[in-house]
Amino acid sequence: MSSARGFTFDFHPGKIDVGSGSVGRLGDELEALGYERALLVSGRTVGTTPAVIEPIRRGLGNHLAAEFPETTPAKTLGTALAGVQQAIAADADVVVAVGGGSTLDTAKVLCALSSHGASAAAVAERAVETGNIPIDDTPLPLVAVPTTLAGADLSDIAGVTLTLDRGPQSEQNGAGPDSGGVSDPRLMPEALFYDADLYRTTPTSVLAASAMNGFDKGIEALYSRLSTPITDGTAARGLRLLSSGLGTLFEEPMDESRLADVLAGIVCVQYGLAGADGYRASIIHAFGHGFSHGYDVHQGTIHGVVAPHVLRYVFDEVDGRRELLAEALGVRNTAASSSAVAERVIDAVAAVRDDLGLPRRLRDLDAVDQREFPAVAEAIHDDRLLAVAPEGLDPSVEEIVGVLERAW
Numbered sequence: 166m167s168s169a170r171g172f173t174f175d176f177h178p179g180k181i182d183v184g185s186g187s188v189g190r191l192g193d194e195l196e197a198l199g200y201e202r203a204l205l206v207s208g209r210t211v212g213t214t215p216a217v218i219e220p221i222r223r224g225l226g227n228h229l230a231a232e233f234p235e236t237t238p239a240k241t242l243g244t245a246l247a248g249v250q251q252a253i254a255a256d257a258d259v260v261v262a263v264g265g266g267s268t269l270d271t272a273k274v275l276c277a278l279s280s281h282g283a284s285a286a287a288v289a290e291r292a293v294e295t296g297n298i299p300i301d302d303t304p305l306p307l308v309a310v311p312t313t314l315a316g317a318d319l320s321d322i323a324g325v326t327l328t329l330d331r332g333p334q335s336e337q338n339g340a341g342p343d344s345g346g347v348s349d350p351r352l353m354p355e356a357l358f359y360d361a362d363l364y365r366t367t368p369t370s371v372l373a374a375s376a377m378n379g380f381d382k383g384i385e386a387l388y389s390r391l392s393t394p395i396t397d398g399t400a401a402r403g404l405r406l407l408s409s410g411l412g413t414l415f416e417e418p419m420d421e422s423r424l425a426d427v428l429a430g431i432v433c434v435q436y437g438l439a440g441a442d443g444y445r446a447s448i449i450h451a452f453g454h455g456f457s458h459g460y461d462v463h464q465g466t467i468h469g470v471v472a473p474h475v476l477r478y479v480f481d482e483v484d485g486r487r488e489l490l491a492e493a494l495g496v497r498n499t500a501a502s503s504s505a506v507a508e509r510v511i512d513a514v515a516a517v518r519d520d521l522g523l524p525r526r527l528r529d530l531d532a533v534d535q536r537e538f539p540a541v542a543e544a545i546h547d548d549r550l551l552a553v554a555p556e557g558l559d560p561s562v563e564e565i566v567g568v569l570e571r572a573w
Contacts, residue, residue, distance in 0.1 A: 273323035325345055383401075
């Protein structure tokens with residue numbers, strides 16, 4: 166997008182607190198926001214890991230009203246509904262969610278359902294059929310404490326599995342209930358705490374996969390047709406910070422300054438990603454979503470495999486702002502041809518994937534079946550994020566299958 170073009174930028178994040186020990190200030194922030202009773206929402210592992218949960222309990226102090234350590238990667242509507250019931254029983258006036266994207270999504274859906282009070286169960290039952298989770302009155306406010314690097318924190322969007330069951334769904338490819346979601350500015354976290362000490366407790370494999378997902382958000386923000394000079398600046402800076410810092414995820418202990426770069430980078434690449442004027446993730450994330458339903462594989466792992474192949478397709482079809490991407494990734498060469506610039510960008514993204522130790526081929530993922538590619542391609546083709554793909558890009562189902570085959 167030319168910098169001479171007009172643009173809109175409507176983004177209202179809560180306070181962002183980054184640094185070691187930041188969760189110690191949770192109680193002070195709730196006090197400043199006027200909240201008294203917090204429901205602490207977490208996953209079944211995170212919520213029972215003392216190194217993670219104890220500092221948060223101490224930070225919340227007497228603001229901690231109840232705990233709900235029940236989220237799972239399945240992120241079901243039933244789990245969110247159970248959380249609402251726990252919030253009502255505890256008379257909670259704020260939700261504090263700690264964990265990865267699944268927990269944060271579940272917490273946002275919990276907040277959406279909370280706006281219906283005693284009618285939340287009936288609304289959830291209807292949502293199973295419609296896929297729509299409306300917000301009626303004022304939802305419970307949300308405070309987020311991320312522990313992974315997927316970059317879904319500064320967002321008012323959440324996806325959920327449309328079942329009232331609370332357990333994990335079938336691992337059979339393509340099986341299980343449909344997915345639904347909710348999007349509303351009132352679901353944007355009112356405060357976010359990125360505590361380096363907590364990230365050091367997250368398994369390296371989880372951090373690495375989530376980091377690829379977060380890294381790709383910076384890539385996509387730059388070539389989204391909704392890009393702005395503001396998001397160009399934050400995404401480009403975020404990519405540079407992540408590129409310089411991600412290697413420390415495999416060090417023991419993680420280097421303090423490089424981990425600080427990673428956390429600053431993950432904030433930057435998602436800053437402005439989800440605003441009132443639209444969501445700026447794009448075609449790589451649409452490919453990831455194609456494997457999100459019924460496939461027992463981390464989204465970041467899918468991203469690592471498909472991102473270089475998707476980028477090659479993008480650059481074969483359109484410019485894709487390759488010069489800006491090359492500059493952001495530190496591989497720009499003003500003497501290089503347009504095709505050479507594209508290769509440099511693709512190689513830089515593949516190098517990040519390799520540095521994170523992620524697989525290079527879909528065939529290396531047990532959960533992925535090549536025979537499912539036509540169905541996966543249909544899901545990708547129908548994904549709403551293709552609407553903000555780089556200008557001039559309109560992939561057919563057959564072209565999407567071709568990209569998947571090359572990634573195989």
